[in-house]
Amino acid sequence: MGKIILVTGASRGIGLQLVKTIIERDDECVIYGVARTEASLQSLQKEYGADKFMYRACDITDRSQVEALVEEIRNKHGKLDSIVANAGMLEPVKSISHATSEHDIKQWERLFDVNFFSIVTLVTLCLPLLKGSPFVSNIVFVSSGASVKPYNGWSAYGCSKAALNHFAMDIASEEPSDKVRAVCIAPGVVDTQMQKDIRETLGPQGMTPKALERFTQLYKTSSLLDPKVPAAVLAQLALKGIPDSLNGQYLRYNDERLGPVQG
Numbered sequence: 001m002g003k004i005i006l007v008t009g010a011s012r013g014i015g016l017q018l019v020k021t022i023i024e025r026d027d028e029c030v031i032y033g034v035a036r037t038e039a040s041l042q043s044l045q046k047e048y049g050a051d052k053f054m055y056r057a058c059d060i061t062d063r064s065q066v067e068a069l070v071e072e073i074r075n076k077h078g079k080l081d082s083i084v085a086n087a088g089m090l091e092p093v094k095s096i097s098h099a100t101s102e103h104d105i106k107q108w109e110r111l112f113d114v115n116f117f118s119i120v121t122l123v124t125l126c127l128p129l130l131k132g133s134p135f136v137s138n139i140v141f142v143s144s145g146a147s148v149k150p151y152n153g154w155s156a157y158g159c160s161k162a163a164l165n166h167f168a169m170d171i172a173s174e175e176p177s178d179k180v181r182a183v184c185i186a187p188g189v190v191d192t193q194m195q196k197d198i199r200e201t202l203g204p205q206g207m208t209p210k211a212l213e214r215f216t217q218l219y220k221t222s223s224l225l226d227p228k229v230p231a232a233v234l235a236q237l238a239l240k241g242i243p244d245s246l247n248g249q250y251l252r253y254n255d256e257r258l259g260p261v262q263g
């Protein structure tokens with residue numbers, strides 16, 4: 001039986017490219033994609049076939065939908081080899097001193113539900129299946145450079161990704177590394193909808209012009225990464241596995257320690 005891989009945020013950007021890269025590299029694997037935009041997931045299934053790409057169109061914070069998906073994987077395959085927890089959001093972008101209302105805190109909570117608590121839920125629901133894999137199974141978290149340094153206005157996002165880095169460490173510490181491994185990958189500054197939102201809406205609303213300038217410049221100089229670049233690293237980790245030496249670590253997509261697994 002081929003590898004069974006779950007990818008969240010499969011409808012666009014890095015996650016969409018990741019699904020394509022995995023299928024191109026391993027024609028025996030089966031991918032389960034999750035995102036809210038059904039049309040994109042449908043078109044992936046049309047392109048690759050329902051024996052290769054299955055999906056659930058839902059909000060990642062909807063526990064009952066995620067439970068049903070895990071149940072479906074258990075019934076059909078009895079195992080899960082890799083998860084790539086890629087779905088994420090950036091909003092609210094606002095400096096701490098301006099986030100004074102109850103609504104601001106609700107926005108922080110929503111971001112944490114999507115970027116962190118949904119992932120804790122997913123991992124806890126999937127652990128028994130991951131341990132049922134005949135191979136060492138892999139949990140790959142898509143983190144961010146913002147998890148280890150401040151970006152003006154991105155406090156909620158940075159905190160949620162920092163929590164993810166810690167969660168990977170915790171999994172590595174608690175789970176036997178001959179059964180399950182976890183790693184956090186920062187994908188670089190990638191040419192996706194999230195960057196467009198930073199330039200056009202979220203950034204102008206909530207960042208200082210100086211902090212926004214870096215992202216505008218990367219775009220203007222065509223220096224944003226093609227999603228294929230981080231997708232290659234994520235695909236390799238999902239397919240070939242997380243080396244024991246990287247278990248629990250946070251790494252940038254181009255870290256030399258990823259050498260053997262890089263695209």
Ligand SMILES: NC(=O)c1ccc[n+]([C@@H]2O[C@H](COP(=O)([O-])OP(=O)(O)OC[C@H]3O[C@@H](n4cnc5c(N)ncnc54)[C@H](OP(=O)(O)O)[C@@H]3O)[C@@H](O)[C@H]2O)c1
Binds near residue numbers: 035058143187189
């Ligand atoms: N682009 C960058 O420069 C960059 C840099 C550092 C880290 N990252 C991280 O990379 C990951 C992918 O980002 P991207 O750049 O590809 O962004 P993107 O183009 O905005 O894609 C985000 C993906 O997450 C899904 N998603 C968001 N909220 C969701 C929810 N509530 N339920 C289910 N799915 C949800 C979206 O699908 P639907 O809208 O269809 O639900 C979409 O597939 C994120 O975790 C992001 O934080 C990106």
